[in-house]
Amino acid sequence: MQASAKSTSGSCGIRVASSALSSPAAAVQEAKAALGSGDFQHIIAFFGIDYDANLLARTLAEAFPSIPTSGCTTAGEIGPDGMMQGGLLLIAFPRHGFKVHTELITDIDQFGVERATHAARRLKAKICPPDTRLDRKNVFALLLVDGLSNAEENIVAAIHWEIEDVELVGGSAGDGICFDHTTMIHNGHVARRAAILMMIESDYPFRVFKTQNFEPTGIKLVVTAADTENRIVHELNAEPAAREYAAAIGLRPDELGPFSFASYPLVVKVGGDYYCRSIRNMNPDGSLSFFCAIDEGLVFTVARPRDILSATETTLSDVDATLGGIDIVVGFDCVLRRLDAESRQIRHQMDELYKKYSVAGFHTYGEQYNAMHLNQTLTGIAFGRRVEG
Structure with missing residues (x-):
């Protein structure tokens, strides 16, 4: 079988690998091989709806037995070779330079505000002592949430209130454009009507951004x-x-x-x-x-x-200049932006733009940006190279 894996890595140590193989076991093994050896502490998986989520979650747990995993279904993936549909994308955070803390938030359509608040509070306590503020220069929040839960606004507002001025970015899980069911995975388990909150400490400079056209x-x-x-x-x-x-x-x-x-x-x-x-x-x-x-x-x-290419290029170029060079971007791109690019026959140019700035992520049913739940937007977190001294 011809290999379909693609991979990329940043100097910050974050590695990204994708596979287009249809078998969950084969896709995981191919993407794992593409990631290469590394001392990873957390892996985020974005995957198409045709994969058996239970099998995929178990396979990831077996392939990376000592590494926690988080992830969700998508409306398309963005990887080292540009935009994909129905594949597997792995984003591996290294142990050196990052600390990733996660919690699965269940039943968000019924108890979302209370459980999201408690989750944010527990994760915050792992980073700083009680009654102290998180340092927004070194910590950010990343949220994956069920895109069919109708609960994103409440979840985002609750988390943002609890973590104060720490920046939050994320995306709503999709299922192609079926609008039937979305799935979250967390440490070998599968959940629906759920969200995954990550609080990530970084030794590397970063910028949270959004762009719309x-x-x-x-x-x-x-x-x-x-x-x-x-x-x-x-x-x-x-x-x-x-x-x-x-x-x-x-x-x-x-x-x-x-x-x-x-x-x-x-x-x-x-x-x-x-x-x-x-x-x-x-x-x-x-x-x-x-x-x-x-x-x-x-x-x-x-x-x-407006011109989606120029609007996106302008934003990423500005972030690149601010960071002194983008190393890698974890991005959350509305599925409607992809459809718009396809209808205007500029998908190839979007692929090249995303590859230029090393964007990795997925096409969403909604995007999170600080206290807002948005649509038809690209939100993301861009990492730069560590400043020594």
């Missing part, structure tokens, strides 16, 4: 009827939601789909900035399901995309 138009759509618990909008401007949205962007309802949702995002204004509240899918009754929380009375603005 849209600009608002003058078209407004007001949510006039909605099922807020399930993030479903039934009416916009007192008209059937799908019909009104389609009319606003110059399409018929039967022409709506993932590519049109990616090309014409809906945004809301928060504190002077616009943030996406992207449409997940159109339902048979003409309602619209969203990736983010919605409320009746919410005012959407129809947005149009």
Whole structure:
């Protein structure tokens, strides 16, 4: 069988390997071989939905018997060879230069705020004494969360409140574009309706960032009827939601789909900035399901995309200059950004851009950035080279 593994490593010691093999056991072994020998302390796995999650979790535990693992299903992976779909990506943190502390948070759709708060508090206690503040220059939080839980906003807010001004970044697990079920894995176990919180201490400089590529138009759509618990909008401007949205962007309802949702995002204004509240899918009754929380009375603005390549390049270039050179990036990229790149036939250029800046991560159902749960955004943590002395 022809090898499909790709790998890369940064001078900070983080190593990344991917495999496109369809067998969980074969993919793990191939990716492990590509990682090479190293004194790893934690491995993050992002993987396609066609893998048997239970088998994959067990195989990872057997392949790395003394190394904790965390991970989730995706809507696509980003690895050493660019964007993948249905593969396995491993990101291995070295023991030297990093300390990774993790907790699995279960039943987040029912007890998310309480359990997320307690998890953040316990992890914080492992890093600093009680009643002292975490040092945001040396610590950041990384969150993986079930993208179908409808609980991301509450989870992110609870964690952000507890860890104060320490920066948080992360992504919502996906399942391709099926919207059926997502899966988390943690230390050999499989969980749904769950999240994984990581508090990571780093001896290396880092920058948390976000980038988006849209600009608002003058078209407004007001949510006039909605099922807020399930993030479903039934009416916009007192008209059937799908019909009104389609009319606003110059399409018929039967022409709506993932590519049109990616090309014409809906945004809301928060504190002077616009943030996406992207449409997940159109339902048979003409309602619209969203990736983010919605409320009746919410005012959407129809947005149009700017050049995704130049917007992303500008952000990564700025981060590169700030760090004095990007060593590696762990990124969380909305699946709608990938679909938009594909529809505009610039996926290859996006691949090259991600490879240029050593981006590794996955395509998400939502992105976390400090206290915000976002859509149609690339968020990430970029690492630089250690400054000696």
